[in-house]
Amino acid sequence: MFDVYKIRKDFPMLNNKTQQGHPLVYLDNAATTFKPYKVIEACNNYYLNENANAHRGDYDLAYKVDFNIDKVRQTVANFINAKKEEIVFTSGTSMSINLIAFGYGMKYLTKDDEILLTEAEHASNVLPWFKVKEHTGCKINYIPLDKDGRLSIDGLKKVINEHTKIVAIAQISNVLAYLVDIKEISKICHEHGALLMVDGAQSVPHIKIDVKDLDCDFLSFSGHKLCGPTGIGVLYGKYNLLKLTDPFMTGGGNNARFDMCGNVAFLQPPEKFEAGTLNIEGIYGLGAAIEYLENIGMENIEKYEKELRNYAISKLKTLQNLIIYNEFAEGSIITINVKDVFAQDEASYLNSKGICVRSGEHCAKILHDFLKTVATVRISFSFYNTKEEIDILYEALKNGGDFLDAYFN
Amino acid sequence: MPISINPTLMREIIMDHYNSPTNKETPEDSENYFHIRMDSTSCIDDITIYLKLNNNIIEDIKFDGVGCTISTSSTDIMCDLVKGKTKEEAFKIIENYLNMIYEKPYDEEALDEAIVFQNTHKQAARIKCATIGWNGLTKLLNGEKDED
Numbered sequence: 001m002f003d004v005y006k007i008r009k010d011f012p013m014l015n016n017k018t019q020q021g022h023p024l025v026y027l028d029n030a031a032t033t034f035k036p037y038k039v040i041e042a043c044n045n046y047y048l049n050e051n052a053n054a055h056r057g058d059y060d061l062a063y064k065v066d067f068n069i070d071k072v073r074q075t076v077a078n079f080i081n082a083k084k085e086e087i088v089f090t091s092g093t094s095m096s097i098n099l100i101a102f103g104y105g106m107k108y109l110t111k112d113d114e115i116l117l118t119e120a121e122h123a124s125n126v127l128p129w130f131k132v133k134e135h136t137g138c139k140i141n142y143i144p145l146d147k148d149g150r151l152s153i154d155g156l157k158k159v160i161n162e163h164t165k166i167v168a169i170a171q172i173s174n175v176l177a178y179l180v181d182i183k184e185i186s187k188i189c190h191e192h193g194a195l196l197m198v199d200g201a202q203s204v205p206h207i208k209i210d211v212k213d214l215d216c217d218f219l220s221f222s223g224h225k226l227c228g229p230t231g232i233g234v235l236y237g238k239y240n241l242l243k244l245t246d247p248f249m250t251g252g253g254n255n256a257r258f259d260m261c262g263n264v265a266f267l268q269p270p271e272k273f274e275a276g277t278l279n280i281e282g283i284y285g286l287g288a289a290i291e292y293l294e295n296i297g298m299e300n301i302e303k304y305e306k307e308l309r310n311y312a313i314s315k316l317k318t319l320q321n322l323i324i325y326n327e328f329a330e331g332s333i334i335t336i337n338v339k340d341v342f343a344q345d346e347a348s349y350l351n352s353k354g355i356c357v358r359s360g361e362h363c364a365k366i367l368h369d370f371l372k373t374v375a376t377v378r379i380s381f382s383f384y385n386t387k388e389e390i391d392i393l394y395e396a397l398k399n400g401g402d403f404l405d406a407y408f409n
Numbered sequence: 410m411p412i413s414i415n416p417t418l419m420r421e422i423i424m425d426h427y428n429s430p431t432n433k434e435t436p437e438d439s440e441n442y443f444h445i446r447m448d449s450t451s452c453i454d455d456i457t458i459y460l461k462l463n464n465n466i467i468e469d470i471k472f473d474g475v476g477c478t479i480s481t482s483s484t485d486i487m488c489d490l491v492k493g494k495t496k497e498e499a500f501k502i503i504e505n506y507l508n509m510i511y512e513k514p515y516d517e518e519a520l521d522e523a524i525v526f527q528n529t530h531k532q533a534a535r536i537k538c539a540t541i542g543w544n545g546l547t548k549l550l551n552g553e554k555d556e557d
Contacts, residue, residue: 344453344477348535361453374475375453404423404478407528407535408416 002300007384010036010292014384022354025389030174030202030333030380031358032224035289042288043229043281054278055253065280072287073270079290080219081210082236088270089283092233093201094124095248096220097168099235099273100197101128103245105166111137113165116194118143118151119369120173125199129168143169148328149370150178156188164194171203175378176370177331179203186215195241201225205382206305206332208298217241223282228289232282235273242269251275301383305332308381308390315394322397325371332381335371338400343375349403350377353396419525426482426522433485435459435473442469443554447545449537454480457555458545465495472542479526479535484542486522496550503543510539 008014013034017024026034052061054069070084077084090096105115105128115129119142133140141164144155151169160167167189171180182198189196197218200209204219205226211219218241223232237245247254247266254275258264266272293301309332316322316334325335338346347359358378379393399405435457436442442459449455456474460467470488487506491499506523508515512530529539548554 342477344538345479348477348479348532351534352532359453404420407423407479407532408420 002296002304004304004384004386007296008386010038011384012037012040019354019356020352023392025353025355025392027379027381027385027389027393028356028358029205029382029385030225030378032230033205033227033382034384035227035229035285036292038292039228039285039288043285046281046284054280068287069278069280069283072283075287075290076234079209079294080204080236081212083239085269086236086239086242088235088237088242088273089278090220090233090235090273091231091279092222092224093199093220094128096218096233096235097125097197097199098128099248100218100220100237100245101132102248103273104195104241105129105132105138106135107246108244109136109138109165112163113138114161114163115140116143116156116159116164116167116169117141118145118169118173120145120149120151120176121168121170122174122199122201124201125168125170129166138165139163143167145370147370148178149176149326151180153181153184153188156185160188160192160194162192164189164192166195166197168197168199170199170201172206172331172333174202175333175335175376176326177202177329177333177335178326179207179330182214182216186217190215202331202333205293207302211236223286223289226289227292229279229282229285232279232286234286237269239269242273245269245273247273247275249273249275253277296383304383305381306330308332308385308387309334311387312379312381312390312393315390316397319394319397321400325376334379335376336379336397337373337376338397338403341400341403343373343377345403346377346400349400349405350393350396352405353392355393355396414524422486422522422525423478423482426485427478430481430485432471432488433473433481434471436461436469436471442471443549445545445549445553445555446474447541449541452537453477454538454541456480456484456541456545458484458542458549460546460549462496465497467491467494467496467499470546472545476541477538479529479538480541483523483526483539484545486525487542487546490521490523491546499546499550503547506543507540510536 011034050064052065054065056062073087074084076087146152171182186196195217198216200219200221204221217238219236221234224230254267254272256265256267321339323337343359347357350357361375436459442461444457444459446457454476456472456476459471461469472484490502505515505519509527510529526539529535
């Protein structure tokens with residue numbers, strides 16, 4: 001059975017930590033998550049017991065490292081229902097998206113082609129495509145959002161056309177946290193001959209993902225947002241598309257042979273994309289993180305987080321001084337402002353109560369169009385948060401107008 | 410500024426400079442000002458400081474942009490403090506202010522209303538807010554500026 005109090009014992013950061021003299025309440029999980037002991041031990045295990053480089057199979061230690069990297073690749077593949085060869089290790093979501101933008105977008109797009117994004121995308125799913133536009137002369141267009149800021153199928157149908165070659169969208173957006181119907185969208189993209197790249201940074205940690213069922217062409221996500229280490233992430237791509245994609249980096253570990261005339265034979269995917277020494281401790285930790293989540297069960301995580309969000313919404317709704325921007329979103333994010341208080345001042349007031357949240361512009365465009373404000377406070381949950389923590393947040397927000405308290409008490 | 414200034418008064422001073430800052434505007438004759446845009450990497454603050462020098466004297470100083478309570482009010486108070494001063498006097502005020510922020514010995518008399526930020530170290534994440542304008546002025550006084 002899902003027992004949050006038992007789960008919390010697995011995390012060093014959730015035991016007896018304080019901030020500003022109060023018990024630490026961490027509600028910035030969309031930025032990064034805490035790590036269970038198992039993940040930290042897996043990282044340590046690499047340095048304590050196995051510290052050899054990969055691809056150096058001449059001795060036992062090195063063989064063990066190769067074996068373990070391969071094992072984690074299989075763990076990741078099983079986690080999202082992909083094949084092992086379709087899993088590329090990257091430094092995180094940003095690098096995964098850049099790899100597709102530079103390795104596929106720049107190689108194949110021309111000035112007659114078009115890339116479709118939404119105005120709710122995170123910078124890491126916008127700026128790489130701007131680069132593709134700069135180099136190829138292709139166009140960038142935006143799928144219109146509905147009045148709540150949600151990506152709609154109708155919106156996509158309105159703008160997709162025979163020139164659309166790539167559609168790049170987040171499955172759950174990082175500010176409003178609406179869940180997008182990827183399965184339906186990939187069907188429409190493929191009918192128009194476009195590829196679908198999904199930014200899974202905010203979705204993979206929270207819901208069960210099946211890339212076969214979704215039929216997306218690429219999926220990017222980060223390890224550190226799902227209880228894994230920083231500096232490790234994943235790019236999933238359909239194998240035939242990965243074969244067509246150029247490596248983003250070249251060098252040791254991604255070539256089969258080369259001569260001094262410039263003839264190079266690259267390895268096959270995924271090794272083709274993994275030039276340079278890998279983040280081996282990160283890979284060990286990522287494997288442990290996914291095993292940890294699967295042990296709890298993604299369905300249980302999703303169910304509990306939904307319950308937590310509903311509880312938070314029902315409490316926060318009673319506060320007259322609060323504006324809630326995404327009451328009906330599916331993701332584990334609640335975006336708010338306290339009336340007449342600048343977001344950053346509110347976040348710093350909450351800090352003085354031991355509560356960690358994120359204030360920010362997140363994405364200026366959508367905020368202007370849909371939220372009518374320049375900045376918001378983002379509360380983001382993980383499966384290890386509790387209703388008691390939401391009660392602490394609620395009590396703090398009740399007096400959230402007195403934000404200079406943080407400065408004088 | 411009395412040394413025994415109380416928290417209630419301090420709050421009022423901060424809120425007053427946030428809600429009705431007297432120096433927050435882009436000068437109409439901005440071509441006569443040096444300016445620098447201070448765009449924080451870690452928060453929302455994004456303010457531009459405008460400085461008009463007459464030989465060695467700060468003839469005028471303004472700022473504009475988006476900022477939180479602490480960055481807006483600390484920059485507004487800074488403008489009040491250095492206007493009409495020589496560059497050397499301004500450097501002295503800045504040095505005292507930064508000493509206060511970083512908990513080093515400082516001269517309260519030189520800081521006037523700016524002493525309301527003496528508790529900033531208790532909220533370390535706000536140090537960048539309380540110094541963004543002051544760091545911008547330091548850059549301008551050292552000859553650094555935006556060309557656009």
